[in-house]
Amino acid sequence: MSNLTRGTVRDSLSVAITVGTYGVAFGAASVAAGFSVLQSCLFSLLTFTGASQFAAVGVVASGGAAASAIAAATMLGTRNALYGIQMAPQLKVKGARRVLAAHITIDESTGVALSQAPRGVAAMREGFWITGSGVFVFWNIFTLLGALGAKALGNPASWGLDAAVPAAFLGLLWPRLQTNFLRGVAVTSMVFAMLVTPWLTAGLPIIATTLVAVVLGWRAR
């Protein structure tokens, strides 16, 4: 194994293991929202895009309608299409391998692949596949552990699970707030969500905040 390759493998696996452990929080949140252990595991196997999974179970937990849960998860998933557009010309795969590549097209696999650009296109491909499949394995193992753990604990409030879920969202949000403008978008969205909460049925305020993104993203800055 060359030094170049070893560096890519190390980068990929360290991201895969770290991010995979977040699956505990998802498994616990999903069970706290009322999903079964089986359903929680199927979310991680089939939906396999963390923020969308958290959103779907989050909306269900807050009493929202099925359509709101699906809409929030789907809108959070749209960025994966943009990752696919960036990755497809690098991967150059067809048929079943393309389907597999699509399924593991997430923040982490794309992020690691793009970070390997100085090492060449072979390293980018390697980073994408190792990170994507690594996150898939660890994310699913830890989802099961989290779901079983939450099942064993009982009342979510007495173990603080009801605060763990918004804290997890805050933790997912935090690394995205890299400029004052983006921090402004986050604060505006939170205030907007609180203001519309009394006027809309549960779950809808979450969908309604995408208006903030549309308005603030409309004009170039």
Next chain:
Amino acid sequence: MSPMVMWIVLGVTSVLCFSIKLVGHLVPEPWLANARLQRINALIPISLLSALVVAQGVVVKTHVVIDHRLAGLGVALAALFAKAPFPVVVVAAAVTSAVAFQLH
């Protein structure tokens, strides 16, 4: 929410999220290269995650409510400022909220 509806949420979410990923690998680039669309798309996760923090942290049904969860969120925020790793942030929030819940 009935068990059947929860299966629907799981199934439809999975199908749509996978379809979106596949579309990215299939469509010609110019279709989604619109600058405005990309700017808005970059902000959507921030808006949605912010709203989810609110919906899960300070809302009960359709009311803004301050309770034990806010104590947990406050500690999570402090942990993030201190650059704590994600699992520490979540566990610190859970422990704080559980203590606040028991004291209440």
